[in-house]
Amino acid sequence: MTNSRPKKYGLKNLDCAACAAKLEAKLNEIESVDKAVVDFATMTLLITAKDVADIEAKVKSIEPDVDIIDYATLSASSQAAEEERNFPHDLILLAIAGAMFVFTLVYEDVFHQTRFEGWELPFVLVAYFIAGWNVLLGALKTIRKGVFFDENVLMTIATIGAIAIHAYPEAVGIMIFFKIGELLQGFAVNRSRRSIRSLLASKPDKAFLLELDGLKETAPEMVQVGQLVVVKPGDKIPLDGEVTSGSSQIDTSALTGESVPVSVEDGDAVLAGQICKTGALTIRVTRPFEESSIAKVMDLVENATANKAKVEKFITRFSRYYTPAVVVAAAGIAFIPPLFFGGSLNDWVYRALVLLVISCPCALVVSIPLGYFGGIGRSSMQGILVKGANYLDVLASVTSVAFDKTGTLTEGVFKVNDIVPNEGVSKERLLEFAAAAEFHSTHPIATSIVDIYTAQGKPVAESLISEHTVRSGMGVDVTYDGHTVLVGNNALMKKYGIEFENEDYDGTIAHIAIDGKYAGYIVIGDSIRTDARQAVSALKNLGVNEVVMLTGDNEKVATAVSKSLGLDGFHAGLLPEDKVDLFDKLTRGSEQSGKVAFVGDGINDAPVIARADVGIAMGALGSDAAVETADVVLMVDSPLKVAEAISIAKQTRRIVWQNIILAFVVKGIFISFGAFGLATMWEAVFADVGTALLALANSARILRG
Known part of the structure; x- marks a missing residue:
């Protein structure tokens, strides 16, 4: 039997982004696995499979060193402790290696003035192995798994190559600085992970x-x-x-x-x-x-990482080809030019080693998923639940927003303002029949009618109600005390051929017909939300070109709300199916200019929310239907949160692209400089590590706002 709900695991000892990509690809090749997503930035595995009982064995068969833990049993504190357990040990080893390296350099340059002869060479090599033993071991393990292009393998080849051409200072120095950068990078990643996990620390434990x-x-x-x-x-x-x-x-x-x-x-x-x-x-x-x-x-x-953005998917695919391509280019630079252009073999090999040092795409592979997850985490801090990085991307491209009216731009708290019976019908009888017809309905308009009736101390005679039928988008018809009663809007009256008075009121009209004859109407009022105008203004400031309203209410009410809020337009008197058709036209009209978002309550508007480029359910956390249907869930009844969600999405996209441009520009420069002999291995390792650290620091800005 298929397990429809994904299972989440924490991952330990997953040391490289290439290993994560390989694990994800191999798991998705297994027939019983419907979908597997490995997130290296958050060290998690989200898997949907027919049988997850033997998932640990499957992971072990692909990555023997990786351990998996049920995510539900992990806490932020235990994960942080595990991540930083080896930090002091690695720091001490680096300090020892660094001291030995500096002493050797000083001894050679000041006292001995020779190039690493006698005991100095083994002294330098000891420093190399102290600093890089886990890099060398990691490279061996990775090669054994069939992965030849991860950062450990590349750094091992580069430093051993430097030793082979007698560039001993570069070999040791690069290994030391690479490890320092790796520690700083790990610290930055762990700090961001802890910040995101702290968002989930509000889970009650007792x-x-x-x-x-x-x-x-x-x-x-x-x-x-x-x-x-x-x-x-x-x-x-x-x-x-x-x-x-x-x-x-x-x-x-x-x-x-x-x-x-x-x-x-x-x-x-x-x-x-x-x-x-x-x-x-x-x-x-x-x-x-x-x-x-x-x-x-x-x-x-927690499950938002399963829905990756297009940029994330592109970077994963790109990294599979980029690193091997640079390695092949490095091999070509090392051995082909000496055959045709002359020059020292050592010089060309050195240029090739510069390319190897700069070839790892860590700045992209780690910082971009972390940036998106930071955006999701920041949104949740503000009461905005985004179901995936892909929806953040869509939000950032929104140029048109369509709002439902009732309960979204307005409070959705209705109050009866007037009761107008037709000739021969008393107010009491009109209200009694209307309350009986609306008694089983949960619509806010129905509730307001029932409430004003029961407030008079007259309970609804539920036993007299039968054959209650809801006419979607129009109203209800029931049998009450032997009478056929209709309560609804103009469309309901027209459907049954009942002539009615179309009075000009500032409010929602509920028409009542009894036994096929028009009996009168009730005027119900609703108030505009206090932050609705501010929300429209904020959306305009964010570059949203069109803010419109779709409503089933009458033209006069819609005109008043639209004018008050400064909307670009509205469509009134819509049935649910009309909203879907109209929204399709809006979406087609914006295909060239951007994406269209729809904001509703997540229940009555479910078809439109599902059809939108990004569907937003407002104040719907208590509804399973809303959470299931919407792409974004706002946990409070505030249209201003829509603008806030788009703002966070735009900031996330901006930071992600800053990281992409930074990484490509720096790596492009140093690949070119390295090929022409204008860059050293020292400069390459500083550029590689520095770019990764800058990208991670940039991604962390999302959480700070």
């Missing part, structure tokens, strides 16, 4: 279950729906639930990115991962932990 004999500490995964948990000040809320007693200020920043605490009391909903700040709360659990909000956040962020 819950205090309220039982008859007191509180019992347990894991959140063990708590059942309906049970009561107590959360003390300073503790994380362990599961989604409803407050049954107590009041408190809660910190929601781990989920929403909002720094201002929110007050909660009896009856309010709370989410796992939020922090109780001021008072104790008793909470009735409404969802098991695996379905909780924090679990969804962690799942989306």
